[in-house]
Amino acid sequence: MFDDLELNVVSYTLIALVLGLMILPAIFQKDPDIHPMILNRQSNVSPVRNPKESAVHRSTLSPPGYPLVSGLGLPTDKKYRTRDGDIRDVWNQAVKEGKGKVLSVKGSEVKELDIDQLTQNIHSLGSYIKSIPGAKRIAIYLANDVENLVASFACAFYDLTLITLPFDPRGPPDVTSLLNRSKADVLIAPAGDLALNDLNGAKNIKEIIWVVEPGSQHLNWASPNGNKSSVYHDVIKMPSTGAGDVDLDGPAVIVFGPKYAGEERRIEMAEFNHKQIIAGVASTIASVKPGPETLKTDDVFVPVDTLSDIYTRIFTYAALTSGTTVALNPIAGTHADLELCVKHVRPTVIVASTSTLADTVSITAGSRMEIWHNILHYFQCRTLESGRIPKGNALIRFNDYTRPNVGQPSRLRLVFSAETAGDLDSHPLNSEDLNDLRVYFGARVVYGLKHHMVAGPINQQHVYDYRVQPQTPKPSKKKEIPRKCAHFGGVTPGCEVFTRDWNIFKASDAGGSRGEIVVRGPTVIGGEAPLGVVGKWWPDGVLSYV
Template sequence: MDVDWITVALLVVIVWIIVFLQPKEPDVHPLILHSQSVISRIRYPDESATYRSNQTPHGQPLLSGLSISRAYEQPKDGDMRDILKLFAQNEKKATIGCVRGNDVEYYGNARFIAEVNKFASTIVELVPGASKIAIALPNNYENLVASFGSAVAGLTVVLPPANTSDYTETVAQTVKQTSADILITSAGVIPSSALEACASMKAVIVVEATHDVSFTSMTSTRPIKSWSDFLSAPSSTDVSASQFNAKSPAMICLSPQPSGELLETEISHSELIAAVGAQMAILPRGKKISPEDRTGILLPLSNAYARVMTYAAMASGSSIILTTSTTSEVPLGALSPGKPTIIVASSTSVQSMADDLRYLTGKTARNSIQFRGALNILRKGRMPFANEFFMHKVKVSEGLRLVYCPFAPGSNTLLAADLSAIRGMFGCSVIVALTLPRIATPITQTHIQDYRDDDGGALETAAGAPLPCLECKVVDVGEHGLTSEDAKGPSGELYVRGPGVQSGGKEDGWCRTGVMARWNTDGTLRVLHVV
């Protein structure tokens, strides 16, 4: 029998690479994963001790902002203008890219800053005295310009929910309910009849698909301007010295309820900046978002978590990659033309990707062996190399190193095995964040180097540790049989407080979440159910 020595040599080289080039030690010391929170030494009756991030132990102040340091000055929290300044510092690399099919349209850093300032000065002249501006746009460049421009001008941004069956009615209902003064929307989204029913609205800005679109068919008693005409209009108002009230609302997020109503959540400037600062600080050195990254946003920008992650990436100097999407059910491969290194995606998108990987690994024995080998490396605490074959099959670009996935109690439940499949085949970390609609910041999130899947159970087994901008505790709930004396770990209703959280009107600052949870022995939170 002839022996193909070339094939044999290649197999030997592959085995050598797998065995000898993979690092032997875990990526992070096991003791770090077994002590992910700082627990207070005292507690009150009928509740657990207070849990904090390891970065802000008890006795130190919670993180309240960007911690911008200057020589001989105390670090300050900053505001939206400081995020712009930090983004502008990476002038050579930082861009905003919009994926349209297989093409990406890039907008330079300098152009973005200039158009934000132009927007801010023009908007205050268009409607003097305006306080609220509704932004009903997909994830695009104009959305970010309008968002930062409105913040610089001192306007509160109103964000209609994206995932609704009748978006036109939702936008109209949003404007009426919040009494927004200005509406920015895409061409063809809102008919003239719907505009007339919004009594508070004083002006409309329409983002046209091309500069040749005519708006003669849109008639209204209120001014209607195209985006290009609005930005080219002369303006002389200087808004650079405008004062920020940290307690005033930065944005109002609306979420649909089963009854058909829209639930309003006001997020102040201080809460937003604390949430952004926490995301910039939480990752360990060498893993932080950097100017070398390209952060892709798959979640709609009407989502508070998507906003926080976008602003955190920009403040870190990262480029931003967007898709013109108004839904959270977008595959990770939709951003591939922009070659993102970081992706912020919904649990639905992550679940879909995991299903595709599971299908591929079961097609052939070779795929199955590769998959099991990667999982074995993960269980030893090491991240395997990315599998280019699988990444090509599911249309995910090479270089992906991190996926953020928000998890809301009661929504789609990911399995730990799903996250292991993505880590193993893509060679990238997955961070899952526990989020609630009425709180700007995630409450907890998993450690970037925590690859444990335990028994492959539901994601609630590892919701992560608190962020540095808040502290958490659980309070006994007798009717649910949950007590802080539980042998499995302190259990009860989750309460949170800190700079990134609304106080809910309570003097002590604690905010009820309605989430029933249990603290694990490693300082991470386990979500049980929601009431």
């Protein structure tokens, strides 16, 4: 039968090509980063549910019947017992780990700070504020810099309430009204950023501590309007006194967040105590454990979003607790330029707002001008679909499009971001955006859900979840095209989440339980908080907007 076949060079070439297409993929195929079946169960679901509520969803690390993560599990005098800890232990762990460092980044200048000197500054500032008669509630209007960190832990060690005013370099908020609402006694703010006339209406302010740049420290910064004032660089040189006991149930950190009544945007005040903050820190650390993606002592962490956001603050505390190097850049914020924040420190882990990441997606997509760039991007997204992060090679980099500069060579491995529940002014990311970011960064991007009443993330996508799922619209203002939003993943170990019937959205809906998202647990103010936004549970245990 084969005697009449005439094979030539073309025939042999075609045979070799066909065999190559059949055999080579099997030889060079790589396993996905995680077994796909693991992504089919991202939350533990309670076997029973209450009327008009969905089943309670928990993290796979804290299934029903087990306690939620509430503390750091620090050692005590008795070997068989541990303690949860408080905010002071965040700094103590950073010092104890030894390898943890704090960097101050200003432009291209990167300065490593002596952690023992920072500890001394914390006690000097705390002692000084404690000596001010009647000073109990300390408001800070500061960028992401060392003064913010020092003031935060000074309040923790000296039983003072820290009030974090929203810091936006584009323009200060109505600081006077926020000071009056929070009943702040002392204000710490950068010199020259706030108009003194605007502070005249702050009724309770007993003293203002100005943070002055080195080039202006020779000037007289006394307040002409009669308010007592001092300067930060003199205060931290003063001798310190011993810190006393701390009320773990009293207000420790006060933050502000948006709340909507219809389309009217209001600012809501949220008071966290030590226990809630530390539960959020422990839950955040546990959410990326165990495995290779956990925060390590050789990591460099950069909070690209503002520390006045409780989600970003909790991640920063988690990094300090893990002994990770924390790099602070004062230009960080909700609308910060990602490259300017990180390119001089080559971070391995960052936390950024959805607005910053949405801008990064838009700018980078605009640089894909050639057909080769789009073909390259397509195949890299195919690699993601197969369950692996595309790393590229020398040939690709030779004619690549302009990617975000996060340090050369890039060491970035983890990017965290979260949608603010119910915030109509946010910039939600869909799953295509997230995969684009994974391709651009060559790193894993973890998306989640946050709220100012909850310490740390509420839900968080699995680190290895690169799936593109059907998108659901985000609640939007009238007369606008509904915006899409990716799912938020499973529940974090420090809380439990369920949905409650709301209007037409029912827990018994055939396509998956729907209703108002409710969070409860040790990370939540008051133990339980309805978020005022409608969510839906998917069969794999992930939560999304309806």
